[in-house]
Amino acid sequence: MTAPNEARPTSGSGNGIKLTLAWLAVGVPLLWGVVETLRKAMALFA
């Protein structure tokens, strides 16, 4: 049930710092994993 005074969240705005930190927290390990895997995969083309 939405309270009459409850503002609707917007889809585009938000806390930029929170967003950056959240995406870095998952993006950095994922990127590291992809790079490490690609390095191993290079052996296929050697």
Place this chain on the structure above:
Amino acid sequence: MAGLLSKERTIAGPGFTRWLIPPCALATHLCIGQAYALSVFNLPMTRQLGVTHSIPGDWRLTELGWIFTIAIFVLGASAALFGKWVQAVGPRKSGFVAALCWGIGFLVGALGIKTHQLWLVYLGYGVIGGCGLGIGYITPVSTLISWFPDRRGMSTGMAIMGFGGGALIASPLSDFLMKHFSSPTSTGVVQTWVVLGIIYLVFMMGGAFGYRVPPDGWKPAGWVPPPEKAKTLITQHNVTPGDAVKTPQFWLLWVVLCLNVTAGIGVLGQASAMIQEMFKGRILPSAAAGFVGLLSIFNMGGRFGWASLSDKIGRKATYMCFFAIGTAMYALVPLTGKIGSPALFVACFCVIISMYGGGFATIPAYLSDVFGTKYVSAVHGRLLTAWSAAGVFGPVLVNYIRQFQIDHGIPKNQAYNITMYIMAVLLVIGFFANLVVKPVAERYHERTVPVGGPGDRRVTV
């Protein structure tokens, strides 16, 4: 604590951006995706007692293989069993429980390895961790679809991409930790499991406490739910999980997922051996390991890519692509061996594996189109039993047919040809199963009056 975890406490406040939800979902899936990298522990665990080499009393590979099998079986079973509960309690509580199960599963497993009691490893990683896998897998699905009704495929694809990506992180991380902790008296596996358990517990808790659900009636700015037409699969109605399993659509989609997974999972397990046997002398073990790594990247990329594409072309058309292109690719594989082209072989399997991942990532959006958004986690949980079935069926098909061929004098480099043709036939069956999926009959719709689009408040009649 119970209040802190309640669904009501997770309703997003003003100014909250929905783009904070995918990182939370990724935090969960990147952790549980470790399951795909479990094999890095296989060899070290066969010399837990001997350390440098296996001695009598050490575990055998066949015994260790059961850890993964149990975990994947429990994943499907717990997703089916707890799907309704996950839907009811919301993402924070279910994410919290998934984190506990996954973290504790590792710690109990580590205790089993330390005390050399395999049943404890089966219980820890397989059963407790398996529950974490199942609950964690379906936790973000409904929340993402509520936040992204306009991009259901992309949002769930992003989360499920994490499951594919989890192995890419876990594999080098586990290698690093085992090297760090190994000593003349230890393989380092126990310490590695403890550290992984703690890391995953903390990371998944972060994701669980970050989840927010949209307030009733929320929808993206400017987005209007597409009008429901008689011939489109996208419904504004909902079907309860109990009724969903009574529909032919559920079982057709079960077959669709099962066959798509069967075609990919058998290959994933045998990829290294297959490329070395088909191109004997030309592909060395190091290159074969590189091939497996490349497949993991396509598995992950396909999850995001194909699921995002499904938002544009529709779920049914996306699965048509999987089955049509997959059939052509499998039929082509024996030819790559015949003409001696590893490059073409690699290209075929990269496409096949991207569609294997794409199948997993597109199915939640397909289910929400067909059965509505309200119970999608619960319906998805029940459908994941198709994964459990394929997890047994796929590898058995590939391994046994290969062995049968070799036993009947077929050279090793041709031993996979029949399997490839069988896979192609399975995909043709999948094509027709997908083709006959029609909108769910009205009698299965939950008796509610839709007020607006998905996520809108509904009035029970």
